Every structure is written in structure tokens, then in C-alpha cells.
Amino acid sequence: MAPTRLYALALLALLAAPLHAGAAPPDDDAYAEARSIVSGLQRIVAPTGVQETHTVSIGGIDQVISVRGMDRANPILLYLHGGPAAPMMPASWTFQKPWEDYFTVVQWDQRAAGRTFRANDPAVVTPTITIDRYVADAVELIDWLRTRYDKRKVILVGHSWGTVIGLRVLAEAPERLHAYVGIGQIIHPWTDEPIGHAYALAAARAEGNAAAVHELEALAPYPGDDLRNGRIDAQRKWVIRYGGHSAYRDNSDHYFRSQRLSPDYSAEDRRAIAAGSALTLDRILGEWRSVDFRGVRRVRAPVVMLMGQHDFTTPSQPVADWLDAVDAPFKHGVRLPHSAHFAPIEQPGRTLVALLRHVRPLAVAAGDGAALED
DSSP: OOHHHHHHHHOTTTOOOOTTTTSOOOOGGGGHHHHHHHHHHHOOOOTTOEEEEEEEEETTEEEEEEEEESOTTSOEEEEEOBTTTBOSGGGGGGTOGGGGGTOEEEEEEOTTSHHHHHTSOHHHHGGGOOHHHHHHHHHHHHHHHHHHTTOSOEEEEEETHHHHHHHHHHHHOGGGEEEEEEESOOSOHHHHHHHHHHHHHHHHHHHTOHHHHHHHHTTOSSSTTOOTTTHHHHHHHHHHHTTSSSTTOSOOHHHHHHGGGOTTOOHHHHHHHHHHHHHHHHHHHTTGGGOOOTTOOBOSSOEEEEEETTOTTTTSHHHHHHHHHOBOSSEEEEEETTOSSOHHHHSHHHHHHHHHHHTHHHHHHTTSSOOOOO
8 A cells, every 4th residue: 555545544634544454553662661661751640640551441441541640630632633543642642741731631442443343242332333323322421421421511622524523412412511622523525525625735836746646636526436446545645745734744654653652552553544535535534425514503502613724634714613503502713823633732831832722721621630739
């Protein structure tokens, strides 16, 4: 499989395969000491803290979560990864530790993703791969977390594909949420996709890249009726090349390679990411025409959108337009000038500050967590 195809499958906008899909991960022994060092740095030793991994029965299958934080009294923050089978758990060590001073952070390997893929029979899971099922899983997990950790509500953070789940939960189960935060938000793929295509085509023409221009022009009209059969792969190949996935970079190797140092993931777990990607992608893309949040004009829980200025994987302008139009108890948009699709990794400081300024106080005001001291 060509490297560009592998990148495209990994994009957290609606796809899901890691950089090394189809190939065995590198020899773990080469990274064992580094993983041990990361594990030691990540270990939570505060007596008020929590560092747990659970296998929870959700939607009829076993699903794996990690729960980490310095103080159990802090609000729960549930991170919805992209994909639909690209878990953030193995890369979360790159940005999450500072979050854990202020939130109890839950990373969830969704249905058919990573460690959850390994925990179940793929033949049982395959027929259940639908958008509705992922949304129902998220609601079920939120209720489990509220009970387990004695919280009124949770903060829900969606990233890329996870924003489809997250915005559905915001619209359908707002009473469970202190706030919803979208990062790389998807509003309507048939509005979003042409923006990325036009961006990549303009960049290719400016560079005089005849091969890129030819491939992108051959997609017209894009996205057409169906993003399967390699069409989205061909667009993403050049969006990545021109910095629309990771700002100022022509690849996202730093993200994929970071997974090798995860203390939470073995080589077998990383292989499972590729297997889950193969299982889920076409099934979710087959439902992609149903994803359309343009008509959602009122939500009953606070909403914050973090928008990468250079994100042409899930472009920010449709998100800003939606946010301007929606009626919500509280809403706020944060523009991230040096981010594309990976704001928590690209601008971790600004991402955390946004969560502390605009999101955590909403949970504290509702009774989950204490106000920050000087």
C-alpha cells in the first residue's frame, strides 16, 4: 500500500489507519527503555490522583478506557478520538499530562479501535459499525463515568471523527454535559471537502506540481456522490503534503511515531489500529452523506470550538459559520494560529488555556470540581 494511501486512512477527519498499517510495528525492544522513561514520568503518585484502565461492557462488547488525573475531585473530561478507529490513547502522552492537573481525563478506544478491537471478536463487532451505535456507546460510557466517579455531568471533547459523535451527543443528550468542545469539527462533509480540495489544488498550482494538479483535477467534481474507492485518499494525500493536516509540515510522522513510545500500547495494540481501520472505514464512509449539522440551530449545553487556522482536513470556516448561527447557553470560538488538524499536539499550551478559561469554570459552577487558586 502506498504511503499516501496510509496517510489518508489515518486522517482523523473520517478515516482511520496508522502510518504503518499492514506492516508489523518496529521491534519493541528498540523503544523499551524510552517507554519505561515515559511511563515513569507519566505515573501519577499524588494520593488524591487516579490512574486506572478499565474494560467496560458498552453496547454489548468490551471497550477499553484509561482514566488519569491528579485529583479525583476535578471534572471528568472524556476525549472522543478520530478515525473512526484511530485511538488517541497511544499518542496522548505527548500533550495530556498538564491537562491532568485540572481534569480527570478519559481516553476511550472506541468500538473496533486499538485495544477495544483486540478485546472482541471482529465478526461480532462488524455488523454494529454504524454512526448511531457509536453515539449510543458514548452516551452509555458517559453514564458509566458519572456513576463510577460520582459526577453530575462530563466535559465532552470531540476530535475529527469524534466530533460527529460529540455533536450528536450535544444535540441529543445535553443534560449529561457540562460542555461540548469540538477540535477539528466536522459540520457537513459535502461542504468541508471542497474547501480542502481547493486549498490543495491552489497550493499545487502555485508550486508548479504537475502531478498533484493532475491528480486533484481528475477528482472533479469533488467530492462527488461517494468518497470511497480512493477518492478521499487522493485528496488527503495533497492536503497533507501542503500542511493542511499538520501546520507547516508536509507529513504527520511525528504523530504516528509518537505511538511507539506509549506506555499504554504494545506492538500488538498498535497492529490492532490498522485492523480496526480496515474494518470500519468503508462502513462509516457509506453513511457519510447523512452527516449534516447545518440544520442544528439550537443546543442546550455550552459549546466551545477550537479551530486550527491551517486545518484543511476539517476546515474551520464552516465551523465558525455554524457557531455564529447556533443558539446555546454559552458558546465560544478559539482560533489557533499555528495549528492545523492536531491542536492538542501542535499548540498544547493554547489548547489547555482555552479549556481552563472557557470550559472548566462551567463544570465548577455546576458543582464538579473546585475553583482554581492563585
